[in-house]
Amino acid sequence: MTEEQHEIRLHVNGVRYSARVPARRLLSDCLRHDLRLTGTHVGCEHGVCGACTVLVDGQPARSCLMLAVGAARYDITTVEGLAAPDGTPHPVQRAFSECHALQCGFCTPGFLTLVAAYVRDNPDPGEDDAREAVTGNLCRCTGYQNIVAAVLRTAEIVRENGADVPEARRPDERADAADDAQPAASPKEGGRP
Template sequence: MSADELHEITINVNGVVHELEVPARRLLSDALRHDLGLTGTHVGCEHGVCGACTVLLDGRPVRSCLMFAVSAQGAEVTTVEGLTRPDGSLGPVQQAFAECHGLQCGFCTPGFLTTITAGLRDNPRPTHDEARDMIAGNLCRCTGYQNIVKAVERAAELQSGREPA
C-alpha cells in the first residue's frame, strides 16, 4: 500500500452525503475546503491550538486540522455553512454574533460559531463564567472576547425564546 493510495469514504456534511476518494493522510479540514469547496472552515495554526478549524463531528466539536478525513468515515460533519436555518437565514449563534459585534476580521469566527453551537446544546443557559469557559479553547487576535461572550449569552436567549430583562 503506497502513501498515495486513495481511500473511499462516505461522510454526511451539512446534511448532504458525499463520497470522496482521499489519500490516507488528507486532513479533514483539507477535504472540506479543497475537495468539497466548503471554505468556511479556516486553518490557522495547523496544530489544533487556535480553534479556527473547529467543526462538529457527530455533534461534538473537533479540530479538523488534527483529524484525518478517513477517520470521519460514516460520520455526520457540520461546518459553519451548516449552521444556517433551513431557509438560509442566520442561525441563532450567527445572529447573536452579528447583533453583539462578536467578530472583527472574521478569521476565527467559524470555529467560535461551531464551538458555541455545541456548547449551548450541552448548556442552554450558561452563566457568564460558563460562557467564557465555553469559548476558552478558541483564540481570537482582534476582539478581546467581551463581545464574543455577549454573543454566547445572546444566542442562549435567542434559542430559548426569552428576551433580556
C-alpha cells in the same frame, strides 16, 4: 512515487459527498479543498487555535486533527450547515452579528460551531461559564468581550424563541437545501442521503 488514494464517503451538512483522498488527508483539508466547503478555516494546524472547529456527531472537534478517512462514519456539521434549510440564521449566527463578535472573521466559523454546541448543552450560561466555554478558541482581534456577549445572547435567543439549537441537521432536513450547493468537484452519490 504516487500516494495511494482512498475513496471515501462523507456526510457533511446533511449531504453525502464522495472524494478520493490520500490516507493522510486531514478532514479540514478535505472539507476545504476536496468538497469546497471553505467556511472551515485552518489556522495553526496543531489543534490549538480552534479556527477549524466543526461538529462531529454534534460535538465540537478540531478538523485539523482528524483524518478524512476516519470521518466517514460520522455526521459532520460545518459553519455552512448551521443555518436553517430556508437560510434563516442559526441563533449563534444572529447573536454574533448583533453583538459585533467578530472583526477579521478568521476565527468566527470555529467559534460559531463551538458556541452552537455549547448553548445546546448549556442553555442558561453565566458570564464566567461563557468565558470558560470559548477559552479553547483563539481570537487575535476582539479581546473576547463581544464573543462572550454573543454566547450569552445566543442562549437568550434560544430561550426567548423556544428554539432548539441543532447539533447537526439530519439528512432529510438538509438534503433539499443542500442539493444546489453541491460542489461540482465532488458529486453527491445518487439520490438523497
